[in-house]
Amino acid sequence: MTDLLVLVPNSAAQRIRDGGQWGQITYKASDTDNVGAVIAVSHGNDPILPAAIQPKTHFLSSADSRAGHRWYRVPPELHLLWWHLRKIRGGLKLDGFKSSIDAGWMSPGGGSYLALTVSADVHTSYPEVDIPDIAAWYVTPTAVEPVDLDVQAPDQGIQQLAGHWPVADLAMTSVLVVGAGSIGGAAAHALATYGLGRLILLDPDRLLGRNLVRHLGDARYVGQRKVDVLKRQLSDLRPDTTVEALPLDVIGDADRVRALLRRVHLVLCAADGVAPRRVVSHLARRANRDAVLACVLEDGGLGEIIRLRPWLDRGCLVCQREALVEDGAIDPEPALDADYGTGTTHRPMTAVGSDLHLVGQLAAKVSVATLLERRGHPDQTLAGEHGVIGLRPQPGLAPPFDVEGSAAIRWLPAKPPRPGCPTCEPA
Numbered sequence: 001m002t003d004l005l006v007l008v009p010n011s012a013a014q015r016i017r018d019g020g021q022w023g024q025i026t027y028k029a030s031d032t033d034n035v036g037a038v039i040a041v042s043h044g045n046d047p048i049l050p051a052a053i054q055p056k057t058h059f060l061s062s063a064d065s066r067a068g069h070r071w072y073r074v075p076p077e078l079h080l081l082w083w084h085l086r087k088i089r090g091g092l093k094l095d096g097f098k099s100s101i102d103a104g105w106m107s108p109g110g111g112s113y114l115a116l117t118v119s120a121d122v123h124t125s126y127p128e129v130d131i132p133d134i135a136a137w138y139v140t141p142t143a144v145e146p147v148d149l150d151v152q153a154p155d156q157g158i159q160q161l162a163g164h165w166p167v168a169d170l171a172m173t174s175v176l177v178v179g180a181g182s183i184g185g186a187a188a189h190a191l192a193t194y195g196l197g198r199l200i201l202l203d204p205d206r207l208l209g210r211n212l213v214r215h216l217g218d219a220r221y222v223g224q225r226k227v228d229v230l231k232r233q234l235s236d237l238r239p240d241t242t243v244e245a246l247p248l249d250v251i252g253d254a255d256r257v258r259a260l261l262r263r264v265h266l267v268l269c270a271a272d273g274v275a276p277r278r279v280v281s282h283l284a285r286r287a288n289r290d291a292v293l294a295c296v297l298e299d300g301g302l303g304e305i306i307r308l309r310p311w312l313d314r315g316c317l318v319c320q321r322e323a324l325v326e327d328g329a330i331d332p333e334p335a336l337d338a339d340y341g342t343g344t345t346h347r348p349m350t351a352v353g354s355d356l357h358l359v360g361q362l363a364a365k366v367s368v369a370t371l372l373e374r375r376g377h378p379d380q381t382l383a384g385e386h387g388v389i390g391l392r393p394q395p396g397l398a399p400p401f402d403v404e405g406s407a408a409i410r411w412l413p414a415k416p417p418r419p420g421c422p423t424c425e426p427a
C-alpha cells in the first residue's frame with residue numbers, strides 16, 4: 001500500500017462537492033516527501049480552474065505540476081470500502097473500482113493516476129463512523145489502492161476547540177507582555193496558543209547573536225527588535241491572535257504604559273531587573289489590573305511566578321518581598337539587577353533556554369487562569385499566589401526558596417499590604 005499523502009485545499013474540495021459526475025485534477029507533488037497537493041480542478045470538460053494550497057509559502061508551491069488526473073462522484077459504499085481498505089492496508093481490483101464510476105471514467109492505460117472521489121451521502125449513510133466525503137485513490141492498470149488525504153477545513157484555527165475550551169472568552173481578552181526575552185517570548189507564544197485575542201508586546205531590545213541559545217527567535221531574525229520577531233512568528237503560527245509590537249521601555253515610557261494598561265485585562269511582566277518589576281507592580285495596581293511577574297532566581301536554580309491583584313487585602317511586589325524578609329527569607333530582587341541582558345555588561349549566562357521557557361509558559365497559564373476565573377470558570381482557580389519552581393534547586397536556602405527536587409512547584413498565599421506603602425495606599 002502506498003504511503004502517499006494528498007493535500008486537498010478547501011477551495012478544491014468545495015469545487016469537487018459542487019461539481020457534477022466527474023472532473024479533471026492537476027496536482028503538485030514532491031517524490032522526496034511522498035506528498036502531493038491538488039492545485040486545480042475542473043467540472044467535466046470545462047476549463048480547469050486553480051485552487052491553490054494555502055499559505056502561498058507552502059513547500060509544495062514550488063514543486064512540479066502533474067496534470068491528467070481525475071475526480072469522480074461515487075456511491076457511499078465505495079467510501080466505506082476506502083475506510084476499511086486503509087485499515088487493513090489492502091487494495092481492490094480495477095474492475096471493482098470502475099463499476100462504481102458512472103461517468104467520465106479514464107482508463108489508466110499503461111500508466112497510473114491519482115483519483116479523488118466524492119460522496120455527499122456518506123455521513124447520513126454511515127453516521128456511526130467518521131468517513132470523509134472526499135477520498136483519494138491510486139489507480140494502476142490492475143488495481144486501485146486507497147490513499148491518505150488531508151482536506152483543509154474552512155477554519156483551521158482556535159475555533160475548532162470551541163465547546164472544549166473557552167475560546168470566545170479569551171478571543172475578547174487582551175494582555176500586555178512586558179519583556180520579550182526568553183521568558184517573555186515563551187509566555188507570548190503560550191498566551192497565543194491559549195487563544196488570546198490580543199497581545200501587546202513591549203521591549204526595546206534587539207535580538208542579538210548571543211540570545212539565540214535561549215530565545216525562541218532564530219538566526220534569521222538577528223538584529224530585529226525582539227517584539228517584531230515574536231509578532232512575525234505568531235502571525236504565522238497563531239493568526240487568531242492580533243499582536244502589537246511596541247519597542248518601548250517600561251520605565252522611560254511609563255506614561256505610554258499607563259495608557260496601555262487601560263486597554264488590557266492583565267499585564268505579564270517578564271522583564272529583567274528590580275526597577276521594571278517594581279514599575280509594573282505600581283502601575284498595574286494604580287490601573288486596577290491583575291499582574292503576573294515571572295523571573296528566575298539564584299542563577300537559574302529557581303523559577304518564580306508572583307500574581308499581584310489590585311485588592312485591598314493584597315500587597316504589591318515590595319510589600320510581598322518585605323513580608324518575606326520579615327519571615328527570615330532573603331529578598332531575591334537585588335540579584336535580578338545583576339542579570340544578563342541588561343545594559344552593555346553581561347554576566348555569564350546561567351539558566352538554560354528550556355528552563356526559562358518553562359517559567360514563561362507557567363506565567364502564561366497563571367495569566368489565563370486569572371482571566372478565566374474572573375469570567376466565571378471555577379476550574380481555573382489557582383493553587384496559590386506565589387509559585388516557586390525548582391529548576392536546579394540548591395540546598396541551604398531559607399523558606400520559601402528551599403524547594404526540594406527539580407520540577408517541584410511550591411505555591412504560597414499572598415501577603416497583605418504594609419502600612420504607608422506608596423503603591424498600596426489609595427492614591
Ligand SMILES: [Zn+2]
Nearest residue numbers: 316319421424
Ligand atoms: Zn505595597
